[in-house]
Amino acid sequence: MRPTGRMHVGHLLGALNNFIALTDGNDCFYEIADLHALTTKFEQSREIAADVREMVTDWLAAGLDPEACTIYLQSHVPEISEMAVLLSMIVPVSWLERVPTYKDQINALGAEIATHGFLGYPVLQTVDIAIFKADGVPVGQDQLPHLEICREIVRRFNYLYGPVLIEPDAILSQTPLVPGTDGRKMSKSYGNTLMLADTDAATTARVKDMFTDPEKIRKNDPGHPEICPVFYLQRIVNGGNADSIAHRCRAGELGCVEDKADMARHLNAFLAPLRERRRALEARPEAVDEIIAQGTKKARAIARETLAEVKAAMGLR
Ligand code: SF4
16 A cells, blocks of 8 residues: 555545455555655655554554564565566566556646656566565456556566466455545545544534535435435444434435434544554554564565575576
8 A cells, every 4th residue: 555644434444444354364465655655756755754654553553463464664675676677677668558547647647747667666566466476466446457467577577587476366355435525435635535543523523514415405305325425434333223314314304414413423433442542553653663664574584585586587696
């Protein structure tokens, strides 16, 4: 995951809970992809270190157990960068240019992000996976083209130099599209987030401003909970009452002001254990740094071995 600082409810429901579930029965490696962050944030590179700590604090507060997985910082495993240089020699530029997100992102973010590093993103991403000989990568449907190019690069390496690397399979995860306060996908770039680390009061105020069914203006108007972002979150944080809420909304017996206050209360209760763990971690930032350092040390030992195998297969000294 690219370090983007503090995380929001969409991250928790869409990715973090899946990270945690996967640690059960799998040997998971979770990368803090700070080099990838540079592809679009090279002008704000000094912000990345603080973003790393904030993000990992939220991972841990959400319940990701560093004893049950390996959490490591990409830039502190220099073997990743070295192997990326080696793999970049065998990857045709045309493969990189045809990755769908390449042109989409340039169109969205502007031509100034069209750097060598940005074009080579899939090569670095391949190394992130291949250097740990990962056989599975949790991805959403939209990320399948990235995994496909990774598999192609691995196949090309193995064809040229012998079977050293493993072609990873997709572990397709059902990433729910969590709506933000305005009903669009929850995302920092839309400014529609509910942050995990916010206070109860700040969360309640954000929920109060949330979009609802535009046809439900007064309490007794019949509503459509299925299109309402407040109801989406009610189902998660107050699931036992969801049927009754939907019924009362449709029947014009429940008003949005009342429902929002109820949802905010349940959301704050849902996030309370996470927020408590976060406060404890914030009080000991050196403990978070130590967890990252320990995971990075473990990751580096494995990366070193794979890099040595790669160089030997290529006949480099
Ligand atoms: S009553 Fe609740 S579910 Fe119905 S539209 Fe209003 S906020 Fe949404």
